[in-house]
Amino acid sequence: MGIHTSRIIPILVMFWVLVGSILPAGTWNARFERTVKSAHFTESEEQQIHNLLTEAQEDQIPVDLLVLRLEEGVAKRVPTSTLYNALELERQAYSYTRDLIVHELGLQEAERIVSDNTIWSRVTTIYRQGVPDEDLKALIAMFNKQRSAERWNNFRYGGGLLIALRQWGLEETLSLKVVEALSRSSIPGEDYRAVIDLFNAGISNRTSLEDIANRIIDSAPNSRSLKVLERMVR
Missing domain, CATH: 1.10.8 (Helicase, Ruva Protein; domain 3)
Structure with missing residues (x-):
């Protein structure tokens, strides 16, 4: 189910430079602090999740959407280890679908798509529901052509x-x-x-x-x- 990552790493370096100033930094730190206080995480748990979100931000992943998942998990009293694993899977999914969009549409069009977190989130949601790569790429291409x-x-x-x-x-x-x-x-x-x-x-x-x-x-x-x-x- 993988794409040839080694072939797209060089263009992704350029891509991250292009979109770095477009993706919003957000106010996730303040939301994170409010959430962990209500969750009563241990210091170690809090640091582990904060590190994950920081890495996501450095990778230009939409952190605000991950924080939303964190808030939802805390509200539902999801165990910390389960919540962390879910956030990590979400982070990986966003990274993977960005690579897939670049691979399918090229840098310029991918920049436009992932600069809109709503669109990127929809692609990632379909991916996480188990649609195979080739079919997901076909969906992206066919709807991107819609007028x-x-x-x-x-x-x-x-x-x-x-x-x-x-x-x-x-x-x-x-x-x-x-x-x-x-x-x-x-x-x-x-x-x-x-x-x-x-x-x-x-x-x-x-x-x-x-x-x-x-x-x-x-x-x-x-x-x-x-x-x-x-x-x-x-």
């Missing part, structure tokens, strides 16, 4: 639909093609999930999953709305 101002919101829904279709039993290649077809349509992302209903309706009419998927793949790019797609598919 819609909501393309990264649509990306979030597209990734969710891909996961749902595969959990539902649709073959991997077809499920990705369904999402790609939707990305080429004018259908808003919040309607993507309702595509599952088209499969349910087709199965009720004894239509195979593959046939339904191919109808959606053929029809979605020409559909202005979900209702139009429903009429074309049924």
Whole structure:
């Protein structure tokens, strides 16, 4: 599931220089202090988590988002060791998806994407839900090409639909093609999930999953709305 990291390290050095002044430093230290006081961490535990966040900041990872996870964990009384491991996995995921975005789109476009923590967070969330690298890169590429101002919101829904279709039993290649077809349509992302209903309706009419998927793949790019797609598919 890895990418060829050795091939992109040289350009990442330049990339970090480019984005270093763009990513916000945030006010995470003050939030961290408030959180650890309420959590009653030991001095060693506090230092360990602080070191992790400091390393994340040095690596240009969005620390404010990690602090948010820390606050959520403390509020839920998650054990310190479990919380630390979760934060470390999150830090690694952000670092990995940044490398993947650079690898797929190049420095200039990657700079624009990761300078927006909301977009970067959405990519990382889809990655952590288990979408394979090649499919995640395909999702990034297809939604980055969308003309819609909501393309990264649509990306979030597209990734969710891909996961749902595969959990539902649709073959991997077809499920990705369904999402790609939707990305080429004018259908808003919040309607993507309702595509599952088209499969349910087709199965009720004894239509195979593959046939339904191919109808959606053929029809979605020409559909202005979900209702139009429903009429074309049924």
